[in-house]
Structures are given as structure tokens and as C-alpha cells.
Amino acid sequence: MNNNKQIKAEKVSEIKEKIQKAKSLVLVTYQGINVEQDTELRKTLRNSNVEYRVYKNTMVTRAAQELGIEGLDKYLEGPVSVAFGYEDETTAAKLIAEFAKTAKKLEIKGGYVDGTVYDAELMNQLAKIPSKEVLIAKFLGSIKSPLSNLVYMLNAVAESKEA
The missing domain is CATH 1.20.5 (Single alpha-helices involved in coiled-coils or other helix-helix interfaces)
Known part of the structure; x- marks a missing residue:
């Protein structure tokens, strides 16, 4: 039991580090895309220095709370993946929004950019910049x-x- 808590604490610490390092964070609903689409999406994101991961929602929520980020937890319901954009604020949202045009099941739920939590509509607007x-x-x-x-x-x- 103690080992399990330690593993969870390490995972939360890892997520916190990624959030702090990233210029943007995009939360994505991925349920319904097939393996080929997922592989293509990951490759596209990786080539643009965007890290795409699936974490337990509770771990991301805990990491966000420890960093003082309010409001991100309402977008962490159901199957959610996280894209960490390291180059600039728009790349992750732009690539995911572009990919969502072909993979209709993929959609942006919300995100975090420059200290502010945004809903899906604002993240899609950010993708157009x-x-x-x-x-x-x-x-x-x-x-x-x-x-x-x-x-x-x-x-x-x-x-x-x-x-």
C-alpha cells in the first residue's frame, strides 16, 4: 500500500513538472479514434515537440491543484489525454484541431495557457492564431x-x- 502511494506521488510530480515546463496544455477526448489515427496523431505531435500522454484524471487534477491551477478539473471527466506544448502556446492546440478535422471523434475539451484555464471554444480559437x-x-x-x-x-x- 505504501509503495502504491509512492508511485502515485511520483506520477503527480512528473505531471507537475511537465505542466511547469509546457507553454500550453490541451485536454483532449480521444475515445473513438482507432489505433492508426492515434499513431498518426502521436507522430505528428512528437515531430512538433508536443508530448501527448494519457494519465489518470485524478493524477492530473492533483498535480493542477498542487500548482494552484483552478478550474482544470471540470475538463478532466471521462477518457482524457493531455498534450503538452513545449515550443509555443498555439502549436499543440493547432495540431490537435487540425487532426480533429479528419478524426471526428477527437475533440478538444479545454486547456491551460499562460496561467489561464480555457474552455474548448477558446482553445479552438487559439488554434486559429x-x-x-x-x-x-x-x-x-x-x-x-x-x-x-x-x-x-x-x-x-x-x-x-x-x-
């Missing part, structure tokens, strides 16, 4: 365009004064 690289490229493009126009105009003025 472009990646950090795309946002930076758009920002730089919007800065570059007016500057290019200014340089072009100044060049035209300089050429007209020379003529």
Missing part, C-alpha cells in the same frame, strides 16, 4: 511597405531635382 513566425513576418512586412514607399518617393524627388 497564426504561428509566431508568421505573425513576425506579417509585422515586418507591414513595416517594410511604408518605408519602401518613402524611399521610393525620396529617390524620385532627388532624381527630379537633379534633372
